[in-house]
Amino acid sequence: MKEKEQFMRRAIELSIQNIKEGGGPFGAVIVKDGTIISEGVNRVTANHDPTAHAEVNAIREACRKLDTFSLEGCEIYSSCEPCPMCLSAIYWAHLDKVYYAGAKEDAKAAGFDDAHIYEQLSLPASKRDCPSEELLGEEALKAFNVWKASNEKVNY
C-alpha cells in the first residue's frame, strides 16, 4: 500500500505543480511492474487541446515509451476520478486498474462538471444536448467492407 500511496502522491503533486504552470488541477501517472513509466497533466487551455486531460496525456506518453497501443499490465493513478473521455481512453488502452484520489463531486465544486457528460452519454442520441444526425449511412458501409476484406488490418 505504501508504494501505491507514493504513486498517488506523485499524481497529486503533478496536479498542484501544473496549476502554477498554467494548466488545470489534474495529474496522472502510469505504472508498470512497480515503476512509473509516464506522467501526464491537464494542458487543455495551455495547449489549446480539449483532449489534453492528464490521463489521456499519460496514456499517449506511456504508449510512446513502450512502443505499443496496448497498456495491458499497467495501472493508472489519477489525482481525480476520470471523466468519461479519460475512462473510455483507459478502456481503449486496456489498462488493468484505475486508482483515483479526488472525487468527481470535488471536481464539480471546482468548476469541472464531468457528471454532465456522463449523463449525456447515457441518454439516447435524440435526447442529448448536442444534436446528432445520421447521413449517408449506406455509403459508409463501404469502409467497413474494405476493412473486413483487408489483409493488413490490425485489430485493437
Next chain:
Amino acid sequence: MKEKEQFMRRAIELSIQNIKEGGGPFGAVIVKDGTIISEGVNRVTANHDPTAHAEVNAIREACRKLDTFSLEGCEIYSSCEPCPMCLSAIYWAHLDKVYYAGAKEDAKAAGFDDAHIYEQLSLPASKRDCPSEELLGEEALKAFNVWKASNEKVNY
C-alpha cells in the same frame, strides 16, 4: 443538404483511404461557416496511440488551426457514430452538432465494440470490468483549493 453530403462523403473517403495507409476505417472532418477546417483519421495502431481516433484527431487539428480550445460554432462529420471517448471529446470541445454515417452496429460487426464501453460507463464504478479504487482522497483536495484560489485559472 447537398453541402452536408459533400462533407460526409469527404469523411467517408478519408476512412477508406486510411485503411490503405495502415489505419482503422474511420474518418472525420470539422466544418466552420461552410468550410472544412480540419480532417482526422484513425491512427491508433499506426501511431501507437489508443486515443488517436478520427474525431479526436480532427478536434486537435481544428483547435491548432483556430488557436483555441473551444470549437463553438463548428460541426463534426464522422464516417461512423462516435465512440464514448470521442463523444465526450466533442462535449469538451463544445462542438455544435454531430453528423455520422455508419452506425455503431456496423462498427461492431467490423470488430469495434464501442457499445461495450458505453455500457461500462453507465455502470457504477464497483460493477465495471476495469476495477477502480479510491486512494488519498483528502490529500487531493489541496489541488482543487489551490485552483479555486488561483488568479490565473482559465475555465473551459
